[in-house]
Amino acid sequence: MRLVGIAEGCDVLVAALDGDHATPLAEVRDFWADPQRHLSRPTGDPRPVEAITLAPPIPPSARVLCLGLNYRDHATEGDYGVPDHPTIFGRWTASLSVDGVPVPVPADEPGLDWEGEVAAVVGAPLQEATAAQAQDGVLGYAVFNDLSARRAQKLTAQWTLGKNADRSGPMGPIVTADEVGPLTDGLRLTTRVNGHVVQEGDTEDLMFGVGETLALVSRTMTLHPGDVLVTGTPAGVGYARTPPWLLGPGDVVEVEAERLGVLRTPIVGADRR
Numbered sequence: 001m002r003l004v005g006i007a008e009g010c011d012v013l014v015a016a017l018d019g020d021h022a023t024p025l026a027e028v029r030d031f032w033a034d035p036q037r038h039l040s041r042p043t044g045d046p047r048p049v050e051a052i053t054l055a056p057p058i059p060p061s062a063r064v065l066c067l068g069l070n071y072r073d074h075a076t077e078g079d080y081g082v083p084d085h086p087t088i089f090g091r092w093t094a095s096l097s098v099d100g101v102p103v104p105v106p107a108d109e110p111g112l113d114w115e116g117e118v119a120a121v122v123g124a125p126l127q128e129a130t131a132a133q134a135q136d137g138v139l140g141y142a143v144f145n146d147l148s149a150r151r152a153q154k155l156t157a158q159w160t161l162g163k164n165a166d167r168s169g170p171m172g173p174i175v176t177a178d179e180v181g182p183l184t185d186g187l188r189l190t191t192r193v194n195g196h197v198v199q200e201g202d203t204e205d206l207m208f209g210v211g212e213t214l215a216l217v218s219r220t221m222t223l224h225p226g227d228v229l230v231t232g233t234p235a236g237v238g239y240a241r242t243p244p245w246l247l248g249p250g251d252v253v254e255v256e257a258e259r260l261g262v263l264r265t266p267i268v269g270a271d272r273r
Contacts, residue, residue, distance in 0.1 A: 001039065003140065003174040005057035005098070006047070012055045014038070017173055021046040032059045032226035035123050035139055039176070056096040056171060058121075059226040064091035065217060066117075066146060066163065070207050070232025077240045086208040086216060089159045091146075091230075097167040102268040106149050106165045111246025112267060115146035115233035116191035116199050116255035118183060120210045121174050126223040134218060135211030141180050143172040143257040144230050145191075145265055150239045150246070166273050171228075172263045180259050183210055188258040189234065194251055201234025208232075 002017040006024060014031040015022040016039075024044030025031055031038045058064075068087040069075040075082050097103065105112055123139025146169065153162025180187070186204035190197060214229060238245040247253055249269040256262045 001176045001179070003057050003176070005055035007053040007055040012057070013044070014057045015044070015047075016042055017049075018046070020049045022049055022052060023047070028057060028059050029061075031057075032224075035225050054098040056093070056098055057174060058093055058096060058228060060093055061224070062093050062226040062228060063221075063223070064093060064096065064169065064228045064230065065089075066091055066230040067208065067213060067232040068159070071201055071205055071234040072207060073235035074233055074237065077235045077237070082207070086213045088213075088217070089163055091169050092164055095164045095167065095169040097170045099170065099172055099263050100266075101167055101170060102266045102272060103147055103165075103167045103170065104268050104270050104273045105248060106152070106273075107270045109149045109151050111238075111248045112165070112168065113148045113150050113238045113246055114191050114193065114198065114253045114255075115148060115237060116189055116201075116257075117144045117146050117230050117233050118142070118187060118189060118203055118257050118260065119144040119171055119228050119230045120183070120214075122214065122223050122227040122229070123225050125225065126214055126218040129215045129218045131209070131211035131215045134214035135182065135209075137214070137223075138177050138210060139225070140174040140176040141183070141260060142174045143255050143260045143263045145170050145253065145255045145263055146230055146233060147247075147253075147265070170263055170265045172261050175260050183231065187260070190256045191236065192254045192256070193247065198238070199234050199236035203231065205234070206231060
């Protein structure tokens with residue numbers, strides 16, 4: 001099953017996407033209070049996709065945890081070195097967006113950098129979980145682009161500012177785990193800029209897996225349904241190239257993940273913030 005958000009006034013509905021129709025399941029907070037119940041009994045009437053406005057199907061209370069340096073080739077291309085433990089930073093849900101939404105280059109940035117990734121979405125409470133329990137608690141996966149404002153990111157050792165530019169966290173529909181399988185089995189991940197391939201990777205190369213990372217986090221803070229773990233990007237980012245290559249107004253970046261789909265994001269100027 002594929003899950004999307006439908007913007008309806010001040011609310012967001014979680015809906016099941018089937019071809020060119022989306023069937024509402026519940027208001028986003030109600031859905032994540034008991035996702036399995038809502039998945040088993042759709043209640044709304046199907047709506048044509050062209051008649052709805054998509055929104056991230058994530059509750060406003062969600063924690064969006066991102067893994068940095070989780071592919072060995074990316075850790076070494078940026079001269080960070082290979083970490084001994086997962087490098088985790090946070091995004092706010094306000095930075096999330098969806099397919100097709102233009103993302104502006106922030107003021108004072110020479111451009112935005114692409115980071116094609118796969119996100120795992122938690123579907124059950126996790127507290128002091130084992131890696132197996134945490135893996136079983138994943139509801140599904142989504143293609144993600146961790147668009148980064150590198151100037152702001154590199155001002156200090158803390159990455160938060162550069163990872164929360166307006167609308168800079170586009171994500172695709174959530175595909176339930178039963179249709180995807182574990183990331184350790186491998187999903188091909190490809191990023192393209194204006195049709196040119198800039199990143200190619202495979203989730204079987206993740207240094208820190210979804211289950212073990214969620215288990216580690218759960219020993220410090222309880223995870224709740226709707227929380228998101230963005231699993232990291234392979235080599236090929238723009239800032240590490242010679243010369244650096246960043247996204248500017250008029251560019252289009254696409255992230256494609258096997259079994260998850262394609263996420264397309266146009267880049268616009270700061271005047272479109």
